[in-house]
Every structure is written in structure tokens, then in C-alpha cells.
Amino acid sequence: MKLREKTKPVKIGNLSLGGNNTVLIQSMCDVKTSNIDEVIKEINACAKAGAALMRVSILDKEDAIAIKKIKEKTSIPLVGDIHFSDELALLAIENGIDKIRINPINTPKNKLISIIEKAKKHNVAIRIGLNEGSTTPEGKNITSIKGLVDLALKSVSFFESYKFYNIVISVKSSSPLKTIKIYEKLAKKTKYPLHIGVTESGFDDIGIIRSTIGLSKLLMDGIGNTIRVSLTKDPLLEVITAKRILHDLNLYPNYPTIISCPTCGRCEVDNLKEIAQNITKYLENNNINIKIAIMGCIVNGIGESKNADIGIAGANKKFIIFKNKKIIKTVEENYLYDELIKEINKLSILNK
Ligand code: SF4
Known part of the structure; x- marks a missing residue:
């Protein structure tokens, strides 16, 4: 893993993005912003799950005015x-x-100037955000890596010519490989913080896999200051996926590490998959930073369990529970979940 690319720090409300700061997670509300109560609910759920900032669409005046009320009930x-x-x-x-x-491809220069002046006065940051799929008002779009990067950098120069420097840049593609090439090029040419992500990456596993491919290579190379996993799904899943990606890259330490076997014909218990799912949910929802191994038999179960803070290995319809490298008890399948939660909670209290 390379050290993070040095970028200029940018202020966004009470946050600092870029510089020496950790990679921040963001998502976007999927309801119209003037539906104030729903938007507040989504923002607070995502913030609780780990989103550092949230984006909302501003389609009309009602949306723009709604920001005031939304800000009163979100943090x-x-x-x-x-x-x-x-x-x-x-x-x-x-x-x-x-x-x-803003997207410079669809916002004329005279309109950009008024936005720049107002943002300067109110200390508001601006993301110059291009997407491969965006079109000009005349219907043209730019798809080449060079064309997209050049346009982003030209826009940055335009902003700088008006002495505006509170800039974040994104140039996204729906192809993970193209996304990687674009950001590698951008990172060489600018020191402004980069918002990275594979845009419109799809639903469920398709989107998660595409996003992981695009984001991991960049993050391992120290590129990217904030990420969005763009899924055709609930924003909360975007935040959880972002945390899982960052955690496995050692960029989000305060999070559970879950090892679970796929099961096979040797599995000696019936409910391993259900246990793995429920325990994962419990640890993630409560942000419990422990390593747990959930294994179907002793073949790899003993080793993985001893390498974890807590481990379980199936044996003859029962589970052997390991804690801190030692067997502490053997439990019937039906009682396993409750026993495990007890042990997890004891350990997480000790770790606090
Ligand atoms: S730990 Fe046991 S049950 Fe799980 S995959 Fe390995 S051999 Fe199969």
C-alpha cells in the first residue's frame, strides 16, 4: 500500500477533506430533496452507519429551500x-x-462565475464533477480518458482564474478499468482532493464488484480522498459497502473483520450460513471492532479460530467456541447465537 497522495485540504462544513485526512465515505439520497422527512431519515441512517457527508439533488426551488430544514435535523x-x-x-x-x-459540461461559464462568487462568500466548497455519460445542452458528450481529464483540468484553471481554490474533482466512468486510468492520470496532474467512484455501477453484487475493482486499485496506490459506491440500491448499502472496502484495505480500522467458511460436505452443523449472516449484521450494526472466524468443521476451523479474537468450529452438531486462542466452551447449535453474542459483548467491553 502506498502512502496517500498528498493533496490540498479542502473545508466542507466542519470537515476537512484531503491533506492528511482519512478517506471519507459519502452517499447520495435517493428521494427528492423536498421530501424533507424522508431525506432527513436517510441522511441520519447513513451518518450513523459511517457516511461523513451526503449528497442531495437540487432540481427546483423547493429542493434548494428544503436544505435549511434538513440541516436543522442532520449533523x-x-x-x-x-x-x-x-x-x-x-x-x-x-x-x-x-x-x-456542478458539472462543467452542462453549466455555461457565465453561470459558473456567479456560483464561484457566491461560494467564495459563504466558504462553500465546489466539486467539479464530470461523468462519462453527461452531455452538453446540445447533446454532445465526451468519452475519451484524455478528453475527460483535460476538461476537468481546464475547469479547475477557470475556477482558479477567479481565485477559487476550495475544489474537489471527480471524473467518473461506469467502467472500473477506465475509472482507474482516469484517476491515475488526474492524480499526476492535480493536487486537489479527488472524489473517486465507479458511476452507475449497477445493482447488488454487480455494482459492488465493479466498485471494488475500480476503487481498490486506486486506494492501494494512494489515490482518492473520498469515495462513493454508486449502487442501484439503498444508500445505506453504499455506505456499508464503502466501509467493507476501506476496512479490507486497512483504511477503516474501527470495524469488524469477519472470516466465514463457504461450508462443504464436511460441515458438521446445519445453521452455519445463518449464523454467519446474523453475526455479521450484529457486529456491523454495532461497529464492534473484533476479528471473528465462523467455521463449519475443524479442518480449517481450529487455525482460523485461533487466529481470531473469537472463533467457532462445527463439531458433531455442536460448536466449539474459541476465545483468545483457547477453547472456552462447546455449545449446541440452537444456543450458539446467544452464547456468541454474550462472548462478543464481553470482549468488546474489555476492548473499549
Ligand atoms: S472449514 Fe470445514 S466445512 Fe468449512 S469449507 Fe473448510 S472443510 Fe468445509
Whole structure:
């Protein structure tokens, strides 16, 4: 793993992005922003799960005005996603948005200038966010890596010419390999923080796999200051997936490590898959930073269990429970979940 690429720190509300800061997780609400109560619920659920900032769409005046009320009942910085309009950007800023995401391909220069001036006055950050699929108002789009990177850098120079430096950049593709090439190029040419992600990556496992391919290579090379896993699914799953990716790259330490065997014909218990799923949920929901091994028999069960804080290995319809490398008890399948939770809680209290 390389050291993080040095980037300029950028202020977004009470957060600092880039510089020496850890990689921040973000997601985006999937309901219209003027549905204030629903948006607040989503933001707070994602924040509780680990999102450092959340993006909302600003489609009309109702959305822009809603920011004020949403900010009263949420505590993480909000990013307003605005296309085509400077009026809505100005209104969102007046209502307390912390960062604006604009796409230079669909926002004319004169409108950009008014957004820049207002953002400067209110200390609001701007993400210059290009997507491979975005089109100009005339319907043209840029798809080459060079074309996208050049346009992003040209936009940065334009912002700098108006003495605006509170900039974050993203240039996303729906192809993980293209995403990697784009960001590698960008990282060589700019010191502004990068928001990385594979855009429109798909639903469930398809999106998770694509995002993991695109994000892992970049993060291992020290590229990327904030990530979004863009899934056709609940934003909460985006946050959980982002945490899992960062954790396995040693970039999100305070999180459970779960080892579980796939099971095979040797498995000596019936409910291993269910146990693995329920224990994972419990540890993730409660952010318990322990390593646990959930194994179907003693073939690899003893070794994995001894290498974990807590481990279980199936044996003749029962589970052997290991803790701190030692067998502490043997439990019937039906009582295993409750026993395990007891041991996990004891350990997590000791670790606090
Ligand atoms: S630990 Fe045992 S049950 Fe699990 S995959 Fe390995 S051999 Fe099969």
C-alpha cells in the first residue's frame, strides 16, 4: 500500500477533506430533496452507519429551500447536486448547503462565475464533477480518458482564474478499468482532493464488484480522498459497502473483520450460513471492532479460530467456541447465537 497522495485540504462544513485526512465515505439520497422527512431519515441512517457527508439533488426551488430544514435535523455536511442552473446553486448556498457539485459540461461559464462568487462568500466548497455519460445542452458528450481529464483540468484553471481554490474533482466512468486510468492520470496532474467512484455501477453484487475493482486499485496506490459506491440500491448499502472496502484495505480500522467458511460436505452443523449472516449484521450494526472466524468443521476451523479474537468450529452438531486462542466452551447449535453474542459483548467491553 502506498502512502496517500498528498493533496490540498479542502473545508466542507466542519470537515476537512484531503491533506492528511482519512478517506471519507459519502452517499447520495435517493428521494427528492423536498421530501424533507424522508431525506432527513436517510441522511441520519447513513451518518450513523459511517457516511461523513451526503449528497442531495437540487432540481427546483423547493429542493434548494428544503436544505435549511434538513440541516436543522442532520449533523453531517451536505452536498447539493446541481446541473444547468446557477439560480438553484445560489439558493442552495443561501439555505446552508456545505458543498456544491456542478458539472462543467452542462453549466455555461457565465453561470459558473456567479456560483464561484457566491461560494467564495459563504466558504462553500465546489466539486467539479464530470461523468462519462453527461452531455452538453446540445447533446454532445465526451468519452475519451484524455478528453475527460483535460476538461476537468481546464475547469479547475477557470475556477482558479477567479481565485477559487476550495475544489474537489471527480471524473467518473461506469467502467472500473477506465475509472482507474482516469484517476491515475488526474492524480499526476492535480493536487486537489479527488472524489473517486465507479458511476452507475449497477445493482447488488454487480455494482459492488465493479466498485471494488475500480476503487481498490486506486486506494492501494494512494489515490482518492473520498469515495462513493454508486449502487442501484439503498444508500445505506453504499455506505456499508464503502466501509467493507476501506476496512479490507486497512483504511477503516474501527470495524469488524469477519472470516466465514463457504461450508462443504464436511460441515458438521446445519445453521452455519445463518449464523454467519446474523453475526455479521450484529457486529456491523454495532461497529464492534473484533476479528471473528465462523467455521463449519475443524479442518480449517481450529487455525482460523485461533487466529481470531473469537472463533467457532462445527463439531458433531455442536460448536466449539474459541476465545483468545483457547477453547472456552462447546455449545449446541440452537444456543450458539446467544452464547456468541454474550462472548462478543464481553470482549468488546474489555476492548473499549
Ligand atoms: S472449514 Fe470445514 S466445512 Fe468449512 S469449507 Fe473448510 S472443510 Fe468445509
